[in-house]
Amino acid sequence: MWNSKKSTVLSLVMTYFCAAALIAMIFIAPSFLNYWYNSFESLVRTILVTFYCCCPIAFAAIFCLLKLLANIRKESVFTFQNISLLRLLSWCCFGVALISCIGGMLYLPFFLVAGATLFLGLILRVVKNVMAAAVEIKTENELTV
Amino acid sequence: MPIIVNLDVMLARRKMSSGELAERVGITQANLSILKTGKAKAVRFSTLEAICRELKCQPADILEYAEE
Numbered sequence: 001m002w003n004s005k006k007s008t009v010l011s012l013v014m015t016y017f018c019a020a021a022l023i024a025m026i027f028i029a030p031s032f033l034n035y036w037y038n039s040f041e042s043l044v045r046t047i048l049v050t051f052y053c054c055c056p057i058a059f060a061a062i063f064c065l066l067k068l069l070a071n072i073r074k075e076s077v078f079t080f081q082n083i084s085l086l087r088l089l090s091w092c093c094f095g096v097a098l099i100s101c102i103g104g105m106l107y108l109p110f111f112l113v114a115g116a117t118l119f120l121g122l123i124l125r126v127v128k129n130v131m132a133a134a135v136e137i138k139t140e141n142e143l144t145v
Numbered sequence: 146m147p148i149i150v151n152l153d154v155m156l157a158r159r160k161m162s163s164g165e166l167a168e169r170v171g172i173t174q175a176n177l178s179i180l181k182t183g184k185a186k187a188v189r190f191s192t193l194e195a196i197c198r199e200l201k202c203q204p205a206d207i208l209e210y211a212e213e
Binding site for chain 2: 139140143144145
């Protein structure tokens, strides 16, 4: 029977998988891109530079996700720490959107990536606001005798 | 906070301990402590009713409004 505990474990597994995929891409990206875009050296360079600039932000986002999932597994869900982690996650998305925007000036499809990550960051901000309201309600409830 | 809870005064008058009141009212000692120390954000009418019943007093005897 599917439950929230299994769902959290699935999210954790997917996050570790993404982290592993990101680490693998860091090493194989140059040869991967050279295989596909053999005669487009400047394009490969643009894609690689944009990708490597986004990598630290991606690792920060993965760290936030892992901390969030660890807190959820400890049944510590509606806390100020989780709100901060969601805020940081949204800023990571905005950071990637900005870098992709700059990359988009050299390679147009990066604008799509920028748009998608900007939208994702906005969704995360709204989720953070919902969480903040929930924390307020929970705190008031805990201090109701 | 503008609402002051004067439970200690009534407890002393009725010669009752906080633990005893908490047990009779049906709340934990921690919750009663939250009420006594002014950290409570809200009080349920059911809790207020039980406190007044056990301390044989009126809400005004334990709740006071003081402007900040």
